Amino acid sequence: MPMKKSAREFNCARCHKQVIICSPCDRGNIYCGRICSRRSRALNHRIANQIYQKTQKxxxxxxxxxxxxxxxxxxxxxxxxxQGSNDLSQYDLLPREEKSQEIEQFYCHFCRKAVSIFLRNGFLRHHQEDKKQVSSSWPLGP
Ligand SMILES: [Zn+2]
Ligand SMILES: [Zn+2]
Known part of the structure; x- marks a missing residue:
């Protein structure tokens, strides 16, 4: 049985969607994907005065x-x-060998590979607790 990549689970700093990221993809990401990170970067340029309005909108x-x-x-x-089994196209995106063991299988949100998430979710729980604070303050850093 091949080793699965370890992964981290976090909530997007912008939309708070739950995201799973495998360690090869993980560069300390705090956003669910390019859309959220790009949007917040664009905002950072004119952050100073309009941020309040902008975020609300x-x-x-x-x-x-x-x-x-x-x-x-x-x-x-x-x-x-x-339709029963007619429309399974979305499931066909998953690798076939993983399909057989569908119990609690997680996939990296970025590369779609199967990961084992149980190794690194310690810090997640901590994060979820101050989720509300995160949403009101602007996410840090580049
Ligand atoms: Zn997001
Ligand atoms: Zn990945």
Whole structure:
């Protein structure tokens, strides 16, 4: 049995989505992906005066988008259950050998490889506790 990569689990500093990242992809990421990191970097340029407005607006917009996204997911899921095994295309993205052992399998959010997450989630719990603080203060650093 091949060793799986170890991974870290964290919440995106911008949208607070839960993200799994394997150690090869992990560069201390705090965002779920390019979209969130790029957006916050763009904001950092004119951060000084407009940040308050921007975040509020952005969060509203984002919440809306999230809601739509979730709706779409739900629709998709409904479709899947309605049609039985017809629409399995999304599952085919996963490597076949992993499909057989579907119990608690996690995939790196960035490279989509199977990871074992149980090695490094100690720090996560700590982080989740001050999640609320994180959302009100701006995420640090480059
Ligand atoms: Zn995000
Ligand atoms: Zn990865």
């Amino acid at each position: 952005g969060q509203q917009k984002h919440a809306l988008r999230q809601r739509r996204y979730r709706q779409r997911l739900r629709d998709k899921q409904n479709k899947v259950t309605d």
